[in-house]
Amino acid sequence: MELPKFGLQVIPYESGATFDSKDGYFAYFSDHDALRRELMRHSPKDADNYEQYARSVMRQCKFIKPLLMRTAPDPVRLRPRDVSELAYILKRFHGLGPREMAETIRFWTMSIAEYLDQYFETSIIKAHLAGSGIIGTGLGPYSPGTAYVLLHHYMGEVDGAIGAWGFARGGMGSISKALARSFEASGGEIRTDSGVDRFAIRNGKVRGIVLENGDEYEARTVVSGMDVRRTFIDHTDERELPSDFLKAVRRYRFRGSSGKLNIALDGMPTFSGAPKDARFLKGDLHFLDDMEEIERAYDDWKAGRWSVSPYVDFLIPTQIDPTMAPPGKHYATVFVQYAPYELAEGQWDDANREAFAETVISKIARHSPDFRKLIVHKEVRSPLDIERETGLTEGNIFQGELTFDQLLFNRPVPGYAQYRSPVRGLYMCGSSTHPGGGVMGAPGANAAREILADLGHKFDLGAAA
Amino acid sequence: MARKNAKAPHPQVAVGLEAGPFHERIAALNSQYGWMDWMGFASPSVLDNVEFEYFAIRNQSTLFDISPMCKYAIEGADAEAVVNRLVTRDIRKLKPGRVAYVIWCDEDGNVIDDGTVFRLAEDRFRLCCQEPQLAWLEDVAWGFDATIRDVSREMAALALQGPTSAALLRALAVKEMEQLKPFDFAAVRIGRKVVELSRTGFTGDLGYELWMKPQDAVAVWDDLVGAGGQQGLRVIGYQAVEMARIEAGFLLPKTDFLSSRTALRTDRPSTPFELGLERMIAFDKPHFNGRRALLRLAGSTPRRRLVQMEVGKDKPAANALVYHRKKKEVGMVTSALWSPTCKQNIAYAWLDAPYGETESGDLWVEIYLQKEIRWQRRMERCRIAEKPFFVHQRRSATPPGDY
Numbered sequence A: 001m002e003l004p005k006f007g008l009q010v011i012p013y014e015s016g017a018t019f020d021s022k023d024g025y026f027a028y029f030s031d032h033d034a035l036r037r038e039l040m041r042h043s044p045k046d047a048d049n050y051e052q053y054a055r056s057v058m059r060q061c062k063f064i065k066p067l068l069m070r071t072a073p074d075p076v077r078l079r080p081r082d083v084s085e086l087a088y089i090l091k092r093f094h095g096l097g098p099r100e101m102a103e104t105i106r107f108w109t110m111s112i113a114e115y116l117d118q119y120f121e122t123s124i125i126k127a128h129l130a131g132s133g134i135i136g137t138g139l140g141p142y143s144p145g146t147a148y149v150l151l152h153h154y155m156g157e158v159d160g161a162i163g164a165w166g167f168a169r170g171g172m173g174s175i176s177k178a179l180a181r182s183f184e185a186s187g188g189e190i191r192t193d194s195g196v197d198r199f200a201i202r203n204g205k206v207r208g209i210v211l212e213n214g215d216e217y218e219a220r221t222v223v224s225g226m227d228v229r230r231t232f233i234d235h236t237d238e239r240e241l242p243s244d245f246l247k248a249v250r251r252y253r254f255r256g257s258s259g260k261l262n263i264a265l266d267g268m269p270t271f272s273g274a275p276k277d278a279r280f281l282k283g284d285l286h287f288l289d290d291m292e293e294i295e296r297a298y299d300d301w302k303a304g305r306w307s308v309s310p311y312v313d314f315l316i317p318t319q320i321d322p323t324m325a326p327p328g329k330h331y332a333t334v335f336v337q338y339a340p341y342e343l344a345e346g347q348w349d350d351a352n353r354e355a356f357a358e359t360v361i362s363k364i365a366r367h368s369p370d371f372r373k374l375i376v377h378k379e380v381r382s383p384l385d386i387e388r389e390t391g392l393t394e395g396n397i398f399q400g401e402l403t404f405d406q407l408l409f410n411r412p413v414p415g416y417a418q419y420r421s422p423v424r425g426l427y428m429c430g431s432s433t434h435p436g437g438g439v440m441g442a443p444g445a446n447a448a449r450e451i452l453a454d455l456g457h458k459f460d461l462g463a464a465a
Numbered sequence B: 001m002a003r004k005n006a007k008a009p010h011p012q013v014a015v016g017l018e019a020g021p022f023h024e025r026i027a028a029l030n031s032q033y034g035w036m037d038w039m040g041f042a043s044p045s046v047l048d049n050v051e052f053e054y055f056a057i058r059n060q061s062t063l064f065d066i067s068p069m070c071k072y073a074i075e076g077a078d079a080e081a082v083v084n085r086l087v088t089r090d091i092r093k094l095k096p097g098r099v100a101y102v103i104w105c106d107e108d109g110n111v112i113d114d115g116t117v118f119r120l121a122e123d124r125f126r127l128c129c130q131e132p133q134l135a136w137l138e139d140v141a142w143g144f145d146a147t148i149r150d151v152s153r154e155m156a157a158l159a160l161q162g163p164t165s166a167a168l169l170r171a172l173a174v175k176e177m178e179q180l181k182p183f184d185f186a187a188v189r190i191g192r193k194v195v196e197l198s199r200t201g202f203t204g205d206l207g208y209e210l211w212m213k214p215q216d217a218v219a220v221w222d223d224l225v226g227a228g229g230q231q232g233l234r235v236i237g238y239q240a241v242e243m244a245r246i247e248a249g250f251l252l253p254k255t256d257f258l259s260s261r262t263a264l265r266t267d268r269p270s271t272p273f274e275l276g277l278e279r280m281i282a283f284d285k286p287h288f289n290g291r292r293a294l295l296r297l298a299g300s301t302p303r304r305r306l307v308q309m310e311v312g313k314d315k316p317a318a319n320a321l322v323y324h325r326k327k328k329e330v331g332m333v334t335s336a337l338w339s340p341t342c343k344q345n346i347a348y349a350w351l352d353a354p355y356g357e358t359e360s361g362d363l364w365v366e367i368y369l370q371k372e373i374r375w376q377r378r379m380e381r382c383r384i385a386e387k388p389f390f391v392h393q394r395r396s397a398t399p400p401g402d403y
């Protein structure tokens, strides 16, 4: 798609840190020597075991990666292609060797807390690493399945370096912009300003779409980037769909759990726990003592409250990307775990939104004495706001939970994991399909390959590259 | 809400390379500004001229900073049992004051690392190696009455190697040196500092290693350098050491083999049989890590073997692939060197079975040569060599000679 040609620039990730309540900190560095020194400072044993931990995660990434860029096999149908895909997975699995096979099964089923406990003894190190296991999910660090969520966050790749994170210059919107420009350059046309009202279907085949403003478009192939529930429950005549499919779609779980604050700052805040000129302030910052604190934050969510002491993923991208604010000004993006989609008491109204923001800001202000003073403006988003604004159902950032029951050939629902739907010509390409959410483009690439195959194109999209 | 009890935050750890105990002295001599990363420390790659630095190892004496090595103290009533469980050799035979070259394996019989064990006393050992081992050692020591301590930063170390190294110590009146046989060590005095002197090294020649407190490092250095003029003492960088290491037949982790603790791909680690180190396994001692797997492996042909090779002509076969009958790819070179002392083109290479076992003839390496921008490909004959290329008799003569 030649996204760099259309303006996408990715800046590599350098470091990050977690501050504890006593102004201690653990800093993560992408520089290997610096990271080792920092780990040694907390525990020589943890420094040693970090290598084992990193290798284990990397092995799992290497195992799973090729599966992402391939359509999952369908064990329900077991056509020849499904059999050969299953054989491929089994062969790769077997290739891990007996020890790693056992590790893989453990990894896919265990909690991030138990996984980290195997390797580390220092609370703050575990707390720092555990975040990746719970971000965006309705699970706590002690919930089985969260080790895999960590993997999902580590699966990214920058210039061939597996596990690397990057920042899109100009913010995340620059990715959508580059995609749009690339699409248009190949002759595509984009229409916005009116949502899809429904998919026009006749005799089990898609005929086109009808927009909310009444415009109609005829098409024999329609691809929906909305999640499976929106596509089929909200915008398709249910009578056109088999009932077992509908039942499975209704069962598909979203469970939004994340809130968001965007805060404009009059200057760069200081942190009482950070040494002078700390480089790691440029990265993601967290404020917590241990994994239990995240678990308690999760308990609040289960009870229908936002966390009293939330897990925050705090970043001031204006330090590394000068395009994001006027000179001297800064901007903080604050991802908050956990916030429920529906409050047990009351509604997500302005008062509650403000109270939620206050909970988050006071947590940050405990570590940054001048933070509150520097706030010029803020946007607060509950999961409900995220749903309204971005169309992510229930505010689940991955278009549906990343639990094992909703992964691979079960994503979004058994029997329909290959981007096709019960309606001929109507396809799915959003994150509620395999391999799931995040800004990675894999569901779309897999879907495109299936659609082109149905349309009779022979091609090579570089599958499993 | 400002907080009280404000203690100053811990300073940020260094990013990039750190200065070791001899850094000031080495930096002053480093006219090439060549540094490498060795466990996060700035280690000189070459100080002024590799060729002269190399010939100083073979002809005079040399100083090389080996402080970045990982060092662990293993102490307590069960220390011997712990070490014996760790390594494949029978450590019960190692007497206090002696050093042993050792390897250790995981449960699958794959080599984790190699290194040296110093027996300081009946119940005190020190392990020196290339890669961090603390977590592994603690796992091995589980349930034993022994403590493991990372003493890497509590000790500075120097390699003093070369034919005149004994003469240099003689000039400093280090009398204990006269009785030291290879793999012996003793506490000695260099100037006013107490130093542990071991007759060890990886050059295949006469040489010593000196172990000291970091705070004594500069004084010891100055005494050695001050007395070294007569003996042609030269401070050297890693590139020269690497040449001598290949000649002397020592393996280098991460170059010739990968530790099973760090290899990402499960087929990359290697067994002692594959590395040609089976003589280091003492099956007749009590249980040790990997014993069961190694017993099983002892009965079968290794899937591949690391061999020493002599290559035709004079261009080093660096990164070369090995072919049988110029056609079939059967292996790859890991280390390669034109040996200026042996006047031989030498290499270590992995060969897939049965090559290097029953099939050892008609082997070729494909050497790529760049000649003024243009690359040339050359097939060169190679043959397997059985012994290290360079081991000098003065390495073991006791008392050691003057040159």
Ligand SMILES: Cc1cc2nc3c(=O)[nH]c(=O)nc-3n(C[C@H](O)[C@H](O)[C@H](O)COP(=O)(O)OP(=O)(O)OC[C@H]3O[C@@H](n4cnc5c(N)ncnc54)[C@H](O)[C@@H]3O)c2cc1C
Pocket (backbone or CB within 6 Å): A194, A195, A196, A197, A225, A226, A227, A230, A235, A258, A259, A260, A335, A386, A390, A391, A392, A397, A398, A399, A429, A430, A431, A432, A437, A438, A439, A440
């Ligand atoms: C606060 C937040 C932070 C995140 N942080 C990260 C991160 O750091 N890294 C990362 O990789 N991922 C992150 N994510 C997740 C990531 O953004 C999503 O998983 C990803 O964007 C999903 O892509 P998608 O194309 O599948 O779905 P979407 O991006 O949701 O695309 C679906 C599109 O369909 C549109 N739509 C919905 N209904 C209709 C309709 N009726 N008619 C027409 N159009 C409709 C929506 O407007 C939307 O544009 C984050 C998400 C959130 C909310």
